Amino acid sequence: MVRIRLRRVGSAHQPHYRVVIADKESPRDGRFLEIVGHYNPKTNPSTIHFDEEKIYHWLSVGAQPSESVQKLFKIVKLDERYQRLKSGEEKATLLAEAENIYKNRVKDPSTALTKESK
Secondary structure (H helix, E strand, O other), X not given: OEEEEEEEEOOOOOOEEEEEEEEOOOOOOOOOOEEEEEEEOOOOOOEEEEOHHHHHHHHHXXXXXXXXXXXXXXXXXXXXXXXXXXXXXXXXXXXXXXXXHHHHHOOOHHHOOOOOOO
């Protein structure tokens, strides 16, 4: 089974996580198939960014989010947008809405995701 889960990166006492697609049996920081986002809990508010197009694809082929990733999906309302996509809403509209949410979450400009950092 394929899972969407967190992979810890960063130094001691400075956790930063990548959201990855990995096999259920792989260790937490082991092999993965694809990076689909990142999460930094140390910023205020926490920095969350997903590549929603890739996540929509993986969810549609049966990937299951872990509990912690499911909570992150609820924070940025990704789960609601995915349900709307399944019910027939236009993908481009949902992706534009998601981009707005990610831009408006950033309070500190030093944590903003820029085109160069992608």
